[in-house]
Amino acid sequence: MVKTFARGGVHPHDNKKWSRHVSVQNAGIPNTVVIPMSQHMGKPADLLVQADDVLTEGMLIGKAAGFFSVNVHSSVAGKVREITEIYLANGMKSQAVVVEVEEGFDPEASSMFLAKENWRTMSDEDIVNRIADMGVAGLGGATFPTHIKYAIKDRNVEYLVVNGVECEPFLTADHRLMLEKSDCIIEGIEISRKVLNADNVIIGIEANKPDAIQSLRDSIIRKNLDFEVVALKTRYPQGDEKQLLKATINREVPSGALPLDIGAVVSNVGTLYAIYEAVVLKKPVIERIVTVSGSILKNPGNFKVRLGTSIRELVDACGGFTEEPVKMIAGGPMMGFSIFDLNAPVTKGVSGILALSERDLKPAGETACISCGRCIHACPMGLSPTTLFKLIDHQDYEKAKQENLLDCKECGCCGFTCPARLPLVQMLRLGKLMLRKKA
Amino acid sequence: MELLVNLLQAVGTVGGLGIAFGVILAVSSKLLAVEKDERVERLENVLPGLNCGICGYAGCASYAEALTQNETEFTKCAPGGEKAAKAIAEVLGVSIDVNMVKKVAQVHCRGGKTTAQYVFDYQGVKDCNALFAMHGGNKACPYGCLGQGSCIAVCPVNAISYDADGLVWVDKEKCISCEKCVSVCPTHVIKMIPYDADVLVACNSIDKGPVVKKYCSVGCIGCKICSKQSPEGGFVVDNFLAVIDYSQKGDREAAMEKCPSHCIIRNKSQIN
Numbered sequence: 001m002v003k004t005f006a007r008g009g010v011h012p013h014d015n016k017k018w019s020r021h022v023s024v025q026n027a028g029i030p031n032t033v034v035i036p037m038s039q040h041m042g043k044p045a046d047l048l049v050q051a052d053d054v055l056t057e058g059m060l061i062g063k064a065a066g067f068f069s070v071n072v073h074s075s076v077a078g079k080v081r082e083i084t085e086i087y088l089a090n091g092m093k094s095q096a097v098v099v100e101v102e103e104g105f106d107p108e109a110s111s112m113f114l115a116k117e118n119w120r121t122m123s124d125e126d127i128v129n130r131i132a133d134m135g136v137a138g139l140g141g142a143t144f145p146t147h148i149k150y151a152i153k154d155r156n157v158e159y160l161v162v163n164g165v166e167c168e169p170f171l172t173a174d175h176r177l178m179l180e181k182s183d184c185i186i187e188g189i190e191i192s193r194k195v196l197n198a199d200n201v202i203i204g205i206e207a208n209k210p211d212a213i214q215s216l217r218d219s220i221i222r223k224n225l226d227f228e229v230v231a232l233k234t235r236y237p238q239g240d241e242k243q244l245l246k247a248t249i250n251r252e253v254p255s256g257a258l259p260l261d262i263g264a265v266v267s268n269v270g271t272l273y274a275i276y277e278a279v280v281l282k283k284p285v286i287e288r289i290v291t292v293s294g295s296i297l298k299n300p301g302n303f304k305v306r307l308g309t310s311i312r313e314l315v316d317a318c319g320g321f322t323e324e325p326v327k328m329i330a331g332g333p334m335m336g337f338s339i340f341d342l343n344a345p346v347t348k349g350v351s352g353i354l355a356l357s358e359r360d361l362k363p364a365g366e367t368a369c370i371s372c373g374r375c376i377h378a379c380p381m382g383l384s385p386t387t388l389f390k391l392i393d394h395q396d397y398e399k400a401k402q403e404n405l406l407d408c409k410e411c412g413c414c415g416f417t418c419p420a421r422l423p424l425v426q427m428l429r430l431g432k433l434m435l436r437k438k439a
Numbered sequence: 440m441e442l443l444v445n446l447l448q449a450v451g452t453v454g455g456l457g458i459a460f461g462v463i464l465a466v467s468s469k470l471l472a473v474e475k476d477e478r479v480e481r482l483e484n485v486l487p488g489l490n491c492g493i494c495g496y497a498g499c500a501s502y503a504e505a506l507t508q509n510e511t512e513f514t515k516c517a518p519g520g521e522k523a524a525k526a527i528a529e530v531l532g533v534s535i536d537v538n539m540v541k542k543v544a545q546v547h548c549r550g551g552k553t554t555a556q557y558v559f560d561y562q563g564v565k566d567c568n569a570l571f572a573m574h575g576g577n578k579a580c581p582y583g584c585l586g587q588g589s590c591i592a593v594c595p596v597n598a599i600s601y602d603a604d605g606l607v608w609v610d611k612e613k614c615i616s617c618e619k620c621v622s623v624c625p626t627h628v629i630k631m632i633p634y635d636a637d638v639l640v641a642c643n644s645i646d647k648g649p650v651v652k653k654y655c656s657v658g659c660i661g662c663k664i665c666s667k668q669s670p671e672g673g674f675v676v677d678n679f680l681a682v683i684d685y686s687q688k689g690d691r692e693a694a695m696e697k698c699p700s701h702c703i704i705r706n707k708s709q710i711n
Binding site (some may be wrong): 079087091093324337338341395423426427430433434438 | 558559561564566568569572573574575592593
């Protein structure tokens with residue numbers, strides 16, 4: 001039997017056909033990039049540059065503000081035009097550096113980040129420091145600072161679970177990465193395993209990506225390693241670390257706890273590739289793979305994008321729209337954010353850009369809750385979204401907290417199944433926001 | 440005969456039990472009486488009984504109890520105002536000199552669908568805080584009224600309602616000064632003004648004039664014409680936004696007339 005997680009979940013149409021077979025291309029270098037200081041979970045980085053400063057590729061421009069923060073580097077060579085405040089694709093405000101790219105800047109031609117270093121002789125501490133210096137954050141989308149995840153302080157890690165699930169519909173960035181850079185990912189896993197001193201390594205990939213499973217298995221055999229690749233039943237939200245741990249090692253993370261508390265660490269394949277680049281090539285996180293997809297793009301595809309490139313540039317790289325989009329989303333359709341401004345920059349957490357038409361959205365009006373219980377059935381965290389919805393609607397945030405509102409990770413399964421089309425996730429998100437505001 | 444005896448027996452038993460329990464209750468109510476400050480009850484009678492919570496206590500009863508224990512001040516009850524403060528002082532046997540100005544909440548924004556620029560179409564939860572979390576709202580102006588009606592939902596006396604342009608207005612006759620709307624509003628566009636204020640500057644934008652002009656036709660551009668036209672009116676232009684100092688009682692009519700963006704408006708109980 002194919003493994004999967006136990007509770008809740010949905011199976012949306014995967015819509016990966018648009019970009020699954022398209023190799024990763026370079027998105028090209030824009031004339032200006034906008035690099036936000038807050039591209040990660042935690043405190044925004046402290047700005048190190050000012051207007052008219054000259055930047056080189058990979059230069060540190062934002063220093064991590066304390067432990068729970070991440071370094072930010074310049075993704076291009078150029079000159080700082082101004083420091084400004086912008087809204088990110090997820091709706092949050094952030095300080096940002098606007099950089100005019102130097103004429104003739106071509107990262108392909110430069111000889112930077114090519115020399116390989118032998119990490120096997122480095123100490124664990126040095127590797128974690130390198131990861132922190134290079135600004136690595138979880139590239140699956142949550143952007144949790146990797147150096148915090150890897151600072152395990154002598155705790156025993158039984159399992160390093162590698163997340164190659166990519167359960168969000170449309171997105172194929174991790175899929176292409178696993179096909180095209182499998183050796184580098186495996187090396188990233190080796191580095192992580194050394195740091196974490198993990199007993200076992202399990203790579204979880206959904207069964208709808210048989211070529212990726214084969215590609216990683218081939219790499220493992222070539223390198224003669226004992227990593228296990230597990231094919232998982234295609235089901236959303238398997239790419240969440242809690243669901244992935246249940247599916248791969250059959251352990252549950254208790255409410256409020258971390259995977260480390262049950263002896264496991266989960267890392268995304270994109271993050272592991274970034275770790276490989278950071279440790280072996282000394283290359284900071286200045287680019288990422290982004291899936292640009294949707295039925296109304298001329299040529300959907302997967303792009304290697306310099307961070308700070310505007311979403312408009314990516315749409316242009318796809319050849320533009322065939323018709324005016326009704327909705328644009330940064331991220332996947334289940335957990336992503338609607339965007340209205342194509343000037344918003346790509347940050348470390350943006351895994352996809354989707355352009356959707358009226359046909360894709362199937363809009364329908366909101367009606368009343370009919371107490372059918374589908375959301376309760378779908379919730380992978382075992383919550384009752386309908387109860388929480390009503391409590392938050394009546395501003396009873398404390399009661400909602402008692403009903404474990406804070407366990408909600410906004411996966412969107414409840415809203416996806418709701419026949420009354422209630423904005424369940426948005427309401428739950430509001431509840432959490434109001435609790436934070438009060439605290 | 441036997442029937443009659445049975446009847447009398449039943450009546451006697453039940454009646455006797457009734458009298459016995461009555462006596463027990465009467466005695467125990469004297470013996471176990473809880474000492475209650477009779478002032479609490481009298482205080483509750485002079486308080487408005489709205490349980491709005493502006494005093495910082497759970498309701499009027501808790502506030503009354505706190506008053507008798509000298510834990511708090513007389514002037515905490517905003518809905519009751521000066522009248523309640525004086526009555527409280529009377530009950531507690533203290534003479535005080537209070538001079539409370541009744542304040543009411545009002546929305547300092549008139550940038551509606553026809554006057555302000557909107558940047559996206561919002562279809563989520565009808566709540567201002569939810570909208571504010573998305574790019575600071577769907578208006579180009581980041582300081583204005585978002586119009587989702589979170590204040591309407593929290594108002595305990597239904598003093599707030601929509602006008603024809605989808606904007607929010609507070610009825611000053613109904614407002615009890617509880618400030619619940621002030622604390623729920625994410626853009627802080629609802630501010631407290633004196634009940635008898637003649638006019639207000641209905642704008643909350645601290646952006647520079649040309650920027651405001653781009654996104655709103657009724658926004659304050661910080662031109663200072665009001666302070667020149669009505670020098671006694673208490674208009675202070677700071678951060679490109681005119682604010683009225685209501686302690687100045689001078690004329691404000693001239694300023695209202697000459698304001699180029701017409702954002703100085705009358706403090707009426709109803710609008711259009």
